[in-house]
Amino acid sequence: MSLFGDLVFEAGVVARSLADYVGGGALRLGVTGLSRAGKTVFITALVDNLVNGGGLPVLRAAAEGRIARVHLEPQPDDAVPRFPYEEHAAAISGPERRWPVSTRRVSQLRVTIEFERVGAWGGARAQSLNLDIVDYPGEWLLDLALLEKSYGEWSRETIAAARAKSRAPVASQWNGFLAGLDPAAPAEEATAVKAAELFAAYLRQARDATYALSTLPPGRFLSPGDLEGSPALTFAPLPLDDGAEIAPGSLAAMMARRYEAYKTHVARPFFRDHFARLDRQIVLVDLLSALNSGPAALSDLETALDGVMHAFRAGRASRLGAIFRPRIDRILFAATKADHLHHADHDRLEAALKLMTSRAIARAEGFGATIDVVALAAVRATREAEIRHGGEILPAIVGTPEAGERIDGQTFDGVAEAAVFPGRLPNDPAAALAGEALALAEADNDWRFVRFRPPVTARGAPPPHIRLDRALQFLIGDRLA
Amino acid sequence: MNDKSPRPRAFRLDDRRVAVDDGPSPLAPMATILSQRDRLPLDGDAPLDVVEREVEAAQSAGVAKRRRLKLSTIAWAGLGGLVSLAVGLWVDSLIEALFARAASLGAIAVAFAVLLVVGALGLMIREFVAVVRQRRIAELHAALARARAGDDRDAARALVAKLAALYLHRPETARARAEVEAARRAVVDGRDLIDVAERALLKPIDKKVQAEIAIAARRVSMVTAISPRAILDLLFVAAQVVLVEDRLGVTMTEIIKAGQS
Numbered sequence: 001m002s003l004f005g006d007l008v009f010e011a012g013v014v015a016r017s018l019a020d021y022v023g024g025g026a027l028r029l030g031v032t033g034l035s036r037a038g039k040t041v042f043i044t045a046l047v048d049n050l051v052n053g054g055g056l057p058v059l060r061a062a063a064e065g066r067i068a069r070v071h072l073e074p075q076p077d078d079a080v081p082r083f084p085y086e087e088h089a090a091a092i093s094g095p096e097r098r099w100p101v102s103t104r105r106v107s108q109l110r111v112t113i114e115f116e117r118v119g120a121w122g123g124a125r126a127q128s129l130n131l132d133i134v135d136y137p138g139e140w141l142l143d144l145a146l147l148e149k150s151y152g153e154w155s156r157e158t159i160a161a162a163r164a165k166s167r168a169p170v171a172s173q174w175n176g177f178l179a180g181l182d183p184a185a186p187a188e189e190a191t192a193v194k195a196a197e198l199f200a201a202y203l204r205q206a207r208d209a210t211y212a213l214s215t216l217p218p219g220r221f222l223s224p225g226d227l228e229g230s231p232a233l234t235f236a237p238l239p240l241d242d243g244a245e246i247a248p249g250s251l252a253a254m255m256a257r258r259y260e261a262y263k264t265h266v267a268r269p270f271f272r273d274h275f276a277r278l279d280r281q282i283v284l285v286d287l288l289s290a291l292n293s294g295p296a297a298l299s300d301l302e303t304a305l306d307g308v309m310h311a312f313r314a315g316r317a318s319r320l321g322a323i324f325r326p327r328i329d330r331i332l333f334a335a336t337k338a339d340h341l342h343h344a345d346h347d348r349l350e351a352a353l354k355l356m357t358s359r360a361i362a363r364a365e366g367f368g369a370t371i372d373v374v375a376l377a378a379v380r381a382t383r384e385a386e387i388r389h390g391g392e393i394l395p396a397i398v399g400t401p402e403a404g405e406r407i408d409g410q411t412f413d414g415v416a417e418a419a420v421f422p423g424r425l426p427n428d429p430a431a432a433l434a435g436e437a438l439a440l441a442e443a444d445n446d447w448r449f450v451r452f453r454p455p456v457t458a459r460g461a462p463p464p465h466i467r468l469d470r471a472l473q474f475l476i477g478d479r480l481a
Numbered sequence: 482m483n484d485k486s487p488r489p490r491a492f493r494l495d496d497r498r499v500a501v502d503d504g505p506s507p508l509a510p511m512a513t514i515l516s517q518r519d520r521l522p523l524d525g526d527a528p529l530d531v532v533e534r535e536v537e538a539a540q541s542a543g544v545a546k547r548r549r550l551k552l553s554t555i556a557w558a559g560l561g562g563l564v565s566l567a568v569g570l571w572v573d574s575l576i577e578a579l580f581a582r583a584a585s586l587g588a589i590a591v592a593f594a595v596l597l598v599v600g601a602l603g604l605m606i607r608e609f610v611a612v613v614r615q616r617r618i619a620e621l622h623a624a625l626a627r628a629r630a631g632d633d634r635d636a637a638r639a640l641v642a643k644l645a646a647l648y649l650h651r652p653e654t655a656r657a658r659a660e661v662e663a664a665r666r667a668v669v670d671g672r673d674l675i676d677v678a679e680r681a682l683l684k685p686i687d688k689k690v691q692a693e694i695a696i697a698a699r700r701v702s703m704v705t706a707i708s709p710r711a712i713l714d715l716l717f718v719a720a721q722v723v724l725v726e727d728r729l730g731v732t733m734t735e736i737i738k739a740g741q742s
Contacts, residue, residue, distance in 0.1 A: 055667065058673040387514055389511070419499075
């Protein structure tokens, strides 16, 4: 990166911070997570509970009755799409009872919380907090690692990963295409498009529920946002030798140029315009899919979380400290879908997430943010029960499994309610991480988590949740004190 | 993988071979499904934080203390016995003397003596009940502190129910109790649940106690300022303590605790 480029970048960050300050200091809460972690559901439930006065006993200001009114305000950033809260809320609590469609781009929503606090000399003081909720795909954070890598380095790493044993079955088509490709051949658009398509298909398949892999940069290949089909997304790694010269006009040269364009026009603006301006951050993690898939998916998720943490931490120590300085002071890692297992196992789920983030957290020490870990369910789709079967008493959950979900030889139709015992998580979370298996068959795993449909809710009332209030207390509680 | 852990499985609630709660069930159900509402308490020995440990120490020095035999205790017991005997002797001789003078006077004295005995017995029983209740509260407090420190969800559920039961006779806590009950039914962690209960049930009462103490303190300071004799102050303070205690229907230790916090 050139010094001039860095200076321009920094100036951009400062300008946006200044604009934020002048525009009346809102608290910017970043909500992210790898795809299918439940970002959209989390934001929808959060806003629903705040605006419609759901039960939030652990959020102090709400429990003390100090919150007078919460309402949505017009989105302040004209260039960023608004988070379509109403649409998503209707999807969850409407007659269809379906989960909303997923996050593919940055979106934002402003919630204003009017509350009162006790003044210094007694008496109440009315205040208001503008909470800007910023929703963005967690995959984009992993692009930060790309900013430090050249095209050659990135190609070698990505190709090595695709040839690793655990990923080989997913990547077979892509690897086959790559074998017949000559980086030194003259640049041709059709070849580039074909390569990019196959590469993206491999990434998408690896992300799929069966494999549930997580570390798959570049992030925009999985959630292209509004850049679908643009040249900045039409590139792929090529097998280049270490230190090999890239001849001008060759396929490799074209790919390298597009890779640089991706960095300049896609990755960096995101960090400058959105990420560097966040105050609080929640990272949602879908641990259950990774647990379903196997230990290799879990360790891949661990690597991805480490990459996410790297983005948060980049402010101080690394070379990137020169180009942007995150001001995030509270980070919450949340294992979502905690309602898919009995609460007796919540502690184990939390322990597993703690173990997986421990490496990231330990390395993040000293960068001045408070970090916490929680198991939550933004929308609680199940209730709890016990099953007595064959002389065993099993802690179970009751809900409507999604159509097509399978467990123990049964396939659900999405209509009937069922009591599900998903298996017990191991007492020692390290046991779940041991091994290299991926995309395990159901019979090879000690647990099987099925997905449930949203619950039937009373009209107008926010659906029930698990520990959403605790997450809120951690994230914004101090600003409402 | 471990063969011992039970395999995942599922049962459709509309399956005829499955019995659900109290609904109609087949003769030999394949599986029984029981909805859960409450959890059983568990014993846990979690460490306490510093503040809690201090409170514990203060309590064990007070109400929850196991009494040990000390020399002073023996001496006081002896003196107390002698004084009781002296009073008994005096009452006995008084009644005898009154009977000697006139039978009617003696009868009146006996009636008064009976009143004295009944009243004293009543006081003793009330005091005893209060001490027992205090000890129970102290134990509950210690258990809550442990459950909070250990974030023990199941213990917190049971203890918070007990705590709410303590306030059953106070109609003004109806809303707070309902709130605690609702939190108990939801999936809330042990620590959070205890915090919710504390805020809902105890905060308003604490506030009331503090207000009463503030009023009493104002009165006392005024009397101290204008009273000519120190002994009058002391008497007035004693009277205020009794008054505050009466008004709040709480015991001294609670007042002191609220004063400290």
